[in-house]
Amino acid sequence: MDWKLVNSEYLFKEPWLTLRRDICETPAGVLVNPYYVLEYPDWVCVMAVTESRQVILIRQYRHAYGRVLLEIPGGVMDATDVSPEAAARRELLEETGFAFHQFYDLGAVSHNPSTSTNLTHMFLATGGTRVQEQALDENEEIEVLLKDIDEVEAMLKEREFLQSLHVSCLHYGLEKIKELRGRGEL
Numbered sequence: 001m002d003w004k005l006v007n008s009e010y011l012f013k014e015p016w017l018t019l020r021r022d023i024c025e026t027p028a029g030v031l032v033n034p035y036y037v038l039e040y041p042d043w044v045c046v047m048a049v050t051e052s053r054q055v056i057l058i059r060q061y062r063h064a065y066g067r068v069l070l071e072i073p074g075g076v077m078d079a080t081d082v083s084p085e086a087a088a089r090r091e092l093l094e095e096t097g098f099a100f101h102q103f104y105d106l107g108a109v110s111h112n113p114s115t116s117t118n119l120t121h122m123f124l125a126t127g128g129t130r131v132q133e134q135a136l137d138e139n140e141e142i143e144v145l146l147k148d149i150d151e152v153e154a155m156l157k158e159r160e161f162l163q164s165l166h167v168s169c170l171h172y173g174l175e176k177i178k179e180l181r182g183r184g185e186l
């Protein structure tokens with residue numbers, strides 16, 4: 001079922017977005033021309049739980065949607081990040097000022113594998129303590145909120161989170177928390 005790549009041409013290349021036009025051939029010999037692909041670096045997002053067992057949520061303006069949204073910490077993996085976990089640790093520290101003792105890999109998801117090349121790596125982080133002030137980019141304004149785990153689960157059920165990748169992470173994170181609680185580890 002794999003397609004053969006016949007030709008590929010970059011139409012637009014910037015650090016945050018790359019667009020290419022591919023020509024592909026299906027196993028049946030059908031030419032698919034053009035097929036547009038968006039290239040992004042991988043992303044990370046984290047369900048972060050403090051030592052006092054509160055989940056860190058953030059509120060920030062999302063320009064494409066035109067509203068302030070309730071989310072979880074995360075962001076783009078930088079070329080200097082040695083791993084998705086390193087990127088998650090960096091993003092947490094920058095956006096929230098918290099550092100965490102334990103990270104659990106919750107897997108990776110794609111926001112749209114038909115048009116985009118990247119993955120979002122999801123984590124549950126536990127044992128967080130505030131160690132510094134936020135270190136935000138000049139275009140970021142992020143409000144940090146702390147919520148009880150049960151309250152976040154209720155908010156999720158009430159569809160209070162719009163960002164689908166964060167919804168996935170929260171679902172997997174809550175599943176992992178139940179597992180950890182069952183073993184007496186949280």
